[in-house]
Amino acid sequence: MTLIRKLSAFAAACCAAAFCHAAFADDGPAYGPELEGFSYPHTVHEFAFTSQGQSLHMAYMDVQPVNPNGRTVVLLHGKNFCAATWDATIDELTHAGYRVIAPDQIGFCKSSKVAAPLRPTPNGLQTETSSRPEGYQFTFQQLARNTHALLQSLGVERATMIGHSTGGMIAIRYALMYPGETQQLVLVDPIGLEDWKAKGVPSLSVDDWYARELKTTADSIRRYEQATYYAGQWNAAYEPWVQMLAGMYRGPGKQIVAWNSALLYDMIYTQPVVYELGQLQMPTLLMIGDKDTTAIGKDLAPPDVRAKLGHYPELAKAAAKAIPHATLVEFPELGHAPQIQDPQAFHKALLDWLAAAPKSN
Structure with a gap:
């Protein structure tokens, strides 16, 4: 039984009826800074490469279908997710004939982290570990280049990006x-x-983001995910993903995990993509949980600003209008993670569109 299934069974036993804080205190499994100790649903490979003068590695799963249809899908995880959280989607896609590649981006999960800031020790200032890369310019362009390099190394010339x-x-x-x-x-x-x-x-400085991230606990993760990802609902099946993240903050690499998270939040805040949606020329599917309210830094905003943020039904319609060849699928009762909250409805909509939509030339 994988760690994911063990945690899910434990969660079900403790919270069979409803979400309960008492069942999950903040003590629990501790994982390394590259999520050492947490099992993925498929074999994890490493892509070693050089970027910004540093030797890095990207962890990824490459899952082959039983009856190939000749197409490849690349699954890109979110900020508080890892490649492992695509577990059910990987199974659905591979059963439908798709080869699936699911990487962890640099700074996340099982991939390379950059060094945490200098901190005082009895012998002076030291980084958390001298073997870590000493700095990295996180941009969406760089993460896209890393992903492209991974696909080139695997001989993938064209893919559907999800x-x-x-x-x-x-x-x-x-x-x-x-x-x-x-x-x-x-x-x-x-x-x-x-x-x-x-x-x-x-705006928050990276130092301020870092201070906030150091306070991360299983309870803070769970409360945020319940409110935003699952539209106020809770299911025991969601608990493994809470423990996946919380375990890195319990482990020996807490500082380096928090530092990388801070750098990534700064990247997300400062690099919106909304202004370039009109340049997308390939067939595009927008899959939106209408009860999603995600907005980075919303809790820091004044009440009048906060009230204007994260209105996904409006944002989705505006994006669909801006993207030339867009199809919009909305899930009225779902939140930020429809693929986890209602996998049956999500995967049906996804597979139907993948089969029917044209492919760019």
Whole structure:
């Protein structure tokens, strides 16, 4: 039994009826800074490459179908997700004949992290570990280039890109940079469909983001996910993904995990994609949970600004209008993660569109 299934069974036993804080205290499994100790549903490979003068590695799953249809799908995870959270989608796609590649981006999950800031020790200032890369310029362009390099190493010339949340921002950037290699584009509750700073969300320094991230606990993750990802609902099946994240903050690499998270939040806040949606020329599917309210930094904004943020039904319709060849599928009762909250409805809509939609030339 995989760790994911063990945690899910434990969650079900403790919270069979409803979400209960008492069942899940903040003590629990501890994982390494590259999610060491947490099992993925398929074999994890490593792509070693050089970027910005540093030796890095991307973890990824490459799952082959039983009856191939000749097409490849790339799954890009969100900010508080990992490749493992695509578990059910990988199974659905491979059973339908697709080869599926699901990477962890640099700075996330099982892939390379950059060093945490200098901190005082009895012997002076030291980084958390001298073996880590000492810095990295996180941009969506860079993450797209890393993903492209991975696909080139695997001999993948064209693919359907599916991105969820922050992964949607990466998928959009990838499609803009490599339009001839993007057959289709699927955006699952992507963030970046509005410019938060232009709307009045105050900026945070990386140092401030870091201080906030150091306070992360299983309870804070769970409360946020319940409110935003699952539209106020809770199911025991969601708990493994809480523990996946919380375990890295319990482990020996807490500082480096929090630092990378802070850098990534700064990237997300400062690099909206909304202004370039009209340049996407490939067939594009927008899959939106209408009860999603995600907006980076919304809790920092004044009440009048906060009230204007994260209105996904409006954002989705505006995005669908801006993207030349867009199809919009809405899930009225779902939140930020429809693929997890209602996998049956999500996968039916996804597979139907993939089969019927044209592929870019």
